[in-house]
Amino acid sequence: MNNLNFFPAKPEKTVLVLGAAGRLGLAATKAFVHAGWTVWAQARKPIQGLPRGRVKVLQADVLEIDRIIESCGKVDVIVHAINPDYARWDLLLPPITAAVLHIAKALNAHVMIPGNVYNFGQELPEMLDEGTAFVANTEKASQRIQMEASFSTAADELGVSTVVIRAGDFIGGRGTWLDMGITKNLHKAVFTTMGPGHLPHAWAYLPDLAKVFVLVAEKREVLPRFDVLHFPGYRASQLELQSAFEQLMGHPLKVKPMPWGLMKMIAWFSPMLKAVLKMRYLWERPHQLSGDKLLRLIGPIPHTPLKLALREYLPKNKKSQPRALAEISIES
Numbered sequence: 001m002n003n004l005n006f007f008p009a010k011p012e013k014t015v016l017v018l019g020a021a022g023r024l025g026l027a028a029t030k031a032f033v034h035a036g037w038t039v040w041a042q043a044r045k046p047i048q049g050l051p052r053g054r055v056k057v058l059q060a061d062v063l064e065i066d067r068i069i070e071s072c073g074k075v076d077v078i079v080h081a082i083n084p085d086y087a088r089w090d091l092l093l094p095p096i097t098a099a100v101l102h103i104a105k106a107l108n109a110h111v112m113i114p115g116n117v118y119n120f121g122q123e124l125p126e127m128l129d130e131g132t133a134f135v136a137n138t139e140k141a142s143q144r145i146q147m148e149a150s151f152s153t154a155a156d157e158l159g160v161s162t163v164v165i166r167a168g169d170f171i172g173g174r175g176t177w178l179d180m181g182i183t184k185n186l187h188k189a190v191f192t193t194m195g196p197g198h199l200p201h202a203w204a205y206l207p208d209l210a211k212v213f214v215l216v217a218e219k220r221e222v223l224p225r226f227d228v229l230h231f232p233g234y235r236a237s238q239l240e241l242q243s244a245f246e247q248l249m250g251h252p253l254k255v256k257p258m259p260w261g262l263m264k265m266i267a268w269f270s271p272m273l274k275a276v277l278k279m280r281y282l283w284e285r286p287h288q289l290s291g292d293k294l295l296r297l298i299g300p301i302p303h304t305p306l307k308l309a310l311r312e313y314l315p316k317n318k319k320s321q322p323r324a325l326a327e328i329s330i331e332s
């Protein structure tokens with residue numbers, strides 16, 4: 001008898017990543033492929049930097065619901081990493097939410113959503129856990145509260161399971177506070193501050209967060225139909241970030257504040273910038289996410305040392321410095 005018969009092949013696990021060309025979407029695609037899942041990677045445009053392995057690209061708009069359902073066949077999990085135009089969430093979030101719910105219902109898949117801290121409103125408390133009250137006192141807070149409520153209601157009424165994994169500002173990729181603001185002038189030895197340097201701020205390194213998505217996906221059977229988990233990531237002030245960059249670069253940095261006044265003027269002509277400026281309050285409120293509930297579910301939470309996570313924001317000539325690399329491996 002063939003011994004292999006005693007060890008039946010593991011059933012194939014399939015995830016559909018919606019928004020796979022985006023920051024979290026691409027990181028999640030890589031993490032799921034790495035963990036042996038088959039990935040359907042949805043995007044409207046060609047995806048740069050896809051990993052090798054079991055990835056099938058699905059070039060479609062998320063609103064092409066039938067095409068997506070027919071293409072994918074069986075899917076266990078859907079990562080909803082779509083992030084529509086920041087200035088038009090009022091118009092774009094509701095149809096995208098409805099489409100994701102429709103696809104999830106048809107495929108009988110568990111939805112995973114990267115949540116953010118907007119739900120807690122403008123006066124958010126310092127420690128944010130899964131019981132912290134939502135306060136809809138900004139547009140973005142009420143839009144995200146509504147979006148999550150749609151998934152919670154669908155869990156009860158349609159039987160679509162969802163888990164929200166809430167995280168702080170992403171470290172990784174372009175178009176973030178880090179590359180557009182804080183490190184924009186690092187090449188001139190200038191560190192740009194967004195607000196008071198000592199206030200702790202919540203950060204999420206994308207490869208760590210993406211690994212958490214995989215670990216939670218693998219535990220989905222024990223989750224309630226609708227659940228929320230907080231990814232702690234880093235609780236790091238801008239002073240701590242500055243110190244990390246100074247150590248990586250091997251010299252002190254000059255500190256300059258973000259020119260908020262000038263940005264306000266430019267925002268007259270840019271709805272996107274106007275929407276971004278409304279989030280300035282996050283730099284004036286200390287906040288961090290508690291990972292206790294996540295820890296109870298998955299055990300040790302993936303955590304890359306902060307200095308390693310920040311390396312991609314170093315000026316080009318510094319990225320390859322062997323000295324910086326040696327320091328990281330010793331200190332972290």
Ligand SMILES: NC(=O)c1ccc[n+]([C@@H]2O[C@H](COP(=O)([O-])OP(=O)(O)OC[C@H]3O[C@@H](n4cnc5c(N)ncnc54)[C@H](OP(=O)(O)O)[C@@H]3O)[C@@H](O)[C@H]2O)c1
Pocket residue numbers: 019020021022023024025042043044045061062063080081082083084085092096114115116117167168169170176
């Ligand atoms: N960025 C952060 O710091 C942060 C922190 C916590 C939570 N989050 C949440 O994480 C999620 C993903 O954020 P992200 O920063 O990774 O997103 P992102 O990179 O800005 O965008 C993700 C993808 O969304 C797709 N998209 C945008 N508008 C669309 C539309 N109308 N229809 C279909 N697809 C559309 C784009 O795909 P195409 O390639 O098809 O254009 C894009 O690649 C969001 O819910 C966000 O709120 C973000």
